[in-house]
Amino acid sequence: MHFRNLFTVAIGIALAVSATAQMSYEAATVTPRLVKTTNIFARVSDSIRSEFQSKGLDWPARFLYIRSFKHEKELEVWVKQDYTEPFRHFKTYKVCATSGTFGPKRKEGDKQIPEGFYYINEFKPNSNYHLALGLNYPNASDQLLSDPARPGGDIYIHGNCVTVGCLPLTDSLIEQVYFLSSVVKEQGQDFIPVHIYPYRFDYPRAAEQYLQRTRNRPELQQFSQPLREAYDYFEDTHQLPAILITKKGGYVVAGNPDAPRVERKKIVEPAAVSGDPFRSWELEEKVDKVPAFKEGPAAYQRWLFRLGQELSSTLAPNTSLSLQVEFVVDKEGNTPLARIQGGNPSINKVVKERFEQQLRWEPAVKNGQPVATRMRQNINLAAPEDLD
Numbered sequence: 001m002h003f004r005n006l007f008t009v010a011i012g013i014a015l016a017v018s019a020t021a022q023m024s025y026e027a028a029t030v031t032p033r034l035v036k037t038t039n040i041f042a043r044v045s046d047s048i049r050s051e052f053q054s055k056g057l058d059w060p061a062r063f064l065y066i067r068s069f070k071h072e073k074e075l076e077v078w079v080k081q082d083y084t085e086p087f088r089h090f091k092t093y094k095v096c097a098t099s100g101t102f103g104p105k106r107k108e109g110d111k112q113i114p115e116g117f118y119y120i121n122e123f124k125p126n127s128n129y130h131l132a133l134g135l136n137y138p139n140a141s142d143q144l145l146s147d148p149a150r151p152g153g154d155i156y157i158h159g160n161c162v163t164v165g166c167l168p169l170t171d172s173l174i175e176q177v178y179f180l181s182s183v184v185k186e187q188g189q190d191f192i193p194v195h196i197y198p199y200r201f202d203y204p205r206a207a208e209q210y211l212q213r214t215r216n217r218p219e220l221q222q223f224s225q226p227l228r229e230a231y232d233y234f235e236d237t238h239q240l241p242a243i244l245i246t247k248k249g250g251y252v253v254a255g256n257p258d259a260p261r262v263e264r265k266k267i268v269e270p271a272a273v274s275g276d277p278f279r280s281w282e283l284e285e286k287v288d289k290v291p292a293f294k295e296g297p298a299a300y301q302r303w304l305f306r307l308g309q310e311l312s313s314t315l316a317p318n319t320s321l322s323l324q325v326e327f328v329v330d331k332e333g334n335t336p337l338a339r340i341q342g343g344n345p346s347i348n349k350v351v352k353e354r355f356e357q358q359l360r361w362e363p364a365v366k367n368g369q370p371v372a373t374r375m376r377q378n379i380n381l382a383a384p385e386d387l388d
Contacts, residue, residue: 037125037182043318044179057088064184064192065240066120066157066177068167070113071199071206073098075157075167077180078238086238086262090180093173096161096324096341097376102198102213103220105137106145108152111164113196115227116141117243117251120157120181120192130159130171130380131178135194144249157194161324161378167196170342171322171380193240201228202235203269226251238262277337281328284373289365291329291375300359307354308381311347315383323348325355325377331370333361351379 052059061079065087068075073095078087100112114137122134137155138146146152157167159174169177181192199206214220233241233255241255293300315321323343327335338355340348355377363370 037131037178039318040131040175041179041182043320044175048176048179051091055088055090057090060183060187061090061180062184062187063087063189064180065195066192067195067197067234068095069197069200070098070102070115071210072203075169075177077177079180079184086260087234087240088238091176093169093177094341095167096170097163097168099163099165102210103217104145104223105142105152105155105165107147108150110152113163113165113167114142114155115196115198115223117230118155118194118196120194122156123178123182123185124156124158125178127156127158128160129156129162129166129168129174131174132156132158133178133181140245141249141251144245144247159322160380161322161376170324170378172320172342173322195227195230197227197231198224200267200269201231202267205269226253229253229255235264236261278326278328278339278374281330281337281372283328284364284366284371287364287366287371287373288368291333291361291364291373294333294360294362303358304377304379307351308379311350311379312381312383314347315381317383320380320382321347322378322380323351325351325379326374327355327377328372328374329361329363330372331363333363333370335359335361347381 049059052061057079058081061081063080063083065078066075067078075093075095077090077093079090080087098113100110103112104116105112105114114135116139118135118137118139120133121136122132124132124134133156135155135157137153138151142151152165155166157169157174157177159169159171161168161170168174184192199210201207210224211221230241230243230251230253233239233253237255237259239256239259241253244252244254246252321343324341325338326341327338329335335355338352340351343351364373365371
């Protein structure tokens, strides 16, 4: 009887929240196809269609599901044509920057990426972070469990590869996710679910690290249990369970026991990175003073601008490219090591050489002593317009 009442309450809350969210969504969201996105959509449409065809997926997708894993820094996109059929995996994207640690977001300014069950409630083509898809944080659970006065907000999947609680991608990748989300929105999917997990529950090494880091916080381990149930249900069926919320804000996962099972593929956890030159450095992640460019911030921006102009001139017409440079600033202020995410081989070679050979910094400081640390720089390139 208690269990039945729990579900009655949860369903009531869920319905009330859904009705409110629907009105908010319709009021807050403008059509995704604004002027800025027209050229972007034209640029990415052919490549997305080609990828769908190569993977045996029908175009256009009518339903989209997104899930992200904080520990692995990954964002998956799943698609299907009919509500009753199972989702099929389209692509896994790299989340290029993270903040916070294991556990849900509970207050403004904690820099935590949320964990839980959300949906896209805003298309923001004119974002300061290139393009952005808003999530409905705080959801009904967060409103009950987070700081009632300042739970925080403005959580997005966006570009520009920086974050204090969002899920950032490089600009070229957010263009794909934004485009796909716009397509299914226009096909009639009002609520695009986004599930955010602390880690892939099939990975033993990640599970061990999670348990170690949360050993003194049993409430986090309890919070993650229904997330694991939802993860397992999707892995077994490629369908989404119903997510209910109790009076106390806890999640209840209600899967369909009659849903057809799919073959659960064994996900092989990546081996620990060996030979990674970054691992040989004693790098400080938290410092009292971050590195400063010796000639000043304006000089650094000019250096980046000139580098961007030079590299953009090598791109084919009507193309753009985003990359992220992760580099070490050592105790002497040199940059002996840089590696690139995104880009292409020829451009990445130039960027790596320039960062390692041309930059000089005032090193980071911790406890009054210079220390080595790592920094990240995003570079967005666009081919010059053809004026002929």
